Amino acid sequence: MTIKTKRRADYMPPAFTISDVKMDVVLHPTAARITSYLTVKRLGNHHEKLILDGEKLVLNSVKIDGKITQDYEQTDSSLSIPNVPNSFQLEVITTIDPENNKALEGLYLSSGVYCTQCEAEGFRRITYFLDRPDVLATYEVTLHGNKNKYPTLLANGNPIARGEGDNGSHWVTWQDPHPKPCYLFAMVAGDFDVLTDEYTTTSGRKVALELYVDKGKKARGPFALESLKRAMKWDEDTYGLEYDLDIYMIVAVDFFNMGAMENKGLNIFNSKFVLADQNSATDEDFFNVESVIAHEYFHNWTGNRVTCRDWFQLSLKEGLTVFRDQQFSADMTSPLSNRIKHVRVMREHQFAEDASAMSHPIRPDEVMEMNNFYTVTVYDKGAEVIRMLHTLLGKKKFRKGMDEYFRRHDGQAVTCDDFVAAMQSVTELDLSHFALWYSQSGTPLITVSHQYDETAKRMSVTLSQHTPKTADQSVKRPLFMPVAFDCIDSKGNHYQDDEQRVKNNMLLLNEPSVTLQFSDVTSALIPVVLGNFSAPAKVKNPLPSEDLLAIFRFARDAFNRWDALQQLYDWCIEQYALGKPEAVTASIWDGLKEVVEREAQNHELLGECLVIPSFETLCQSRSLVDVEQLRQARRAFCQDFAQELATPLLTVYKNIHTGDYEYTLEAVNARRCRNVVLNHLARLPQGQELVCKQFNSSDNMTDTMGALKAAQHGDKEQFEKLLASFEQQWREEPLVLDKWFALHATQERDDILSHITLLREHPQFSIGNPNRVRALIGSFAFYNTAGFHAIDGSGYKFVTDYLLMLDKTNPQVAARIVTPLTQWQNYAPVYQEKMKVQLGRLLNEKGLSRDLFEKVSKSLAYDTPSQ
Known part of the structure; x- marks a missing residue:
């Protein structure tokens, strides 16, 4: 081809x-x-x-x-x-x-x-x-x-x-x-059934709001309409942007390739991002409805009124609008949980894309199939670049730059350069170096080294940046990035560098390396780097466990406290992978118990801190991953974590009383924390009863799904019984049944491939329904580590067989599900070889779509660059 x-x-x-x-x-x-x-x-x-x-x-x-x-x-x-x-x-x-x-x-x-x-x-x-x-x-x-x-x-x-x-x-x-x-x-x-409402803009214009849903689903639409009104008001208050037509319509459909589409005045949505009530939707579903409703509405200005000159400029509208919907969600819910959510996406998915054959800048240079532009790099890394601009300019100047952008370009199709130029017009900061983020691909690595001179009582901390070669670019230049930085001692005192290069806890790193000096310090300090994920970068800052626990105790920013524990968990799992679980000493377990006991009432922070890094995240801090070794190491650590912390975890679980369902920040945090704790306890014999009790007494989908996900770690027979009960209740509700398919697809069982084959014959499964295909085949490919990466290659072959069928009807969905196969280069050779065999089968298929051909051909042509 x-x-x-x-x-x-x-x-x-x-x-x-x-x-x-x-x-x-x-x-x-x-x-x-x-x-x-x-x-x-x-x-x-x-x-x-x-x-x-x-x-x-x-x-x-x-x-x-x-x-x-x-x-x-x-x-x-x-x-x-x-x-x-x-x-x-x-x-x-x-x-x-x-x-x-x-x-x-x-x-x-x-x-x-x-x-x-x-x-x-x-x-x-x-x-x-x-x-x-x-x-x-x-x-x-x-x-x-x-x-x-x-x-x-x-x-x-x-x-x-x-x-x-x-x-x-x-x-x-x-x-x-x-x-x-x-x-x-x-x-x-x-x-359709239709819900109607009205919104009055700041200038007094009345806008009719109409929400069209499938017959019988009207009761699940009010939250979406209320979300729309909140988004309209937020955009007026934050950016001074009003809606410009007499009517705003949203239509929810079940068969849709994307999440939603911002068509002018007539947004078409995947119904999963519209329909929500407490019985059928989780807290996460409610969050996603509000976020996606806002995202598509915000496109009215950042995408519709000012649009892209060509598709290579896609991040002009998508990166900017993702950033805007992230701001909105943070204001509607919580800055902390939102930031962690976005960082997980970057670490699990975007970093993997940067390291693969599909690596590209947020403004790509070339493409075969335009549909393949819709990537986490363009969207999520694009949003991080906008966030850095917001950090560098500050809230007021950023708003001024946005105003200038609309003044210059309303009604035009423009480029990313036009956006940066509008921002440049409101600041004395030279953005020419910063603009490199638009054209350079890859994830920069910030390496932190430090030396303490006990005699002179001086400490030096050096931050060096290096962006590894990528599939599309071999030459990399130093980037301009704001790096949130703090230095503390083991007692929680904070220190300023001698030259005060760190201002307001922010260091502007625009050189290959920067060294900071600290005088009159009586002991070695602990550098806390890239707080709040202030730039889309990796950090290599090896710190002993006692320092990471000190950061958790004393860091100013809750994000840094969470991130310190993520680093600690990563280190612990690595010890297990090396066959040295004894390296995770009693002092570490005691420190983790202290975390649980100290933050028992802080449900938001504790709920986030008790989440162990996913297998996908762990892969991004490693190379040539032995999948089975890392999977077993993570599993063993999680088992010991539950066992060592069983008493304080059980106390937290029993002390959280969520009451009748409400979608409020406090209630959402409480439910999330309780379900994360249950997920750990379910690994223990005494946790099985808790799982069943929660499942049977739940009055909302969040706790029901919390119980089912926890049950995956316990007795397999019990898990199957709970799943059967769930299906019996929800088999006529497509969006809920998608959750059921995904739970089946992600369970660990020896016969998982034959099990999924049977599920494909389920009367509610259809290859023509993108949501159902993503729930079953996509969930298996992305998140069933044991099944997909089976050492005999059977998981890779199973997914490939399905892609060969799917590509003939829906190339867009097929091209998204092939992604895990195209990231073969991060795994050990024994896995690489089997993944490439299946990619070769795809490439040799007659009539392969442009969508799949581009990804597969680039992946097979990829030569892992030496760094």
């Missing part, structure tokens, strides 16, 4: 633009008719032909200024028309097959609902168009559909007309006055 690589450096402005679009859409399951009326204008002085993008389309006719033309060339991916006027009206009629569009891109029909997904390049599956984000047009769309089957007909903007048609049909016309790229286009037709 030969696929052309697209490069950012090759960007050329469009030869033509389309300023106005009128569409007439007649819905039909297998022969939907799309009539597009486009106002086209030549840009510049040239004689190039007009080339429109189009895929999976049946072309019926083409007219130029009302006259039919046959002077065009059609291929599988384009429509070329030569000799067009400088300005003209183009009418194109196409026919498409929504029912058999299993890729869920463009316009598709699933579960009785017509729905669209046009980002990144789905609009070309609806009609021929200049399908690129720097072509902005106004849209007027008329939808025709059967009134009984599809009483709801929606598109972007405001409704301006409606009426009855022939044979029981009806139509609605929608108009969006704001020019937008076609990736923000949306249509929905179906029969």
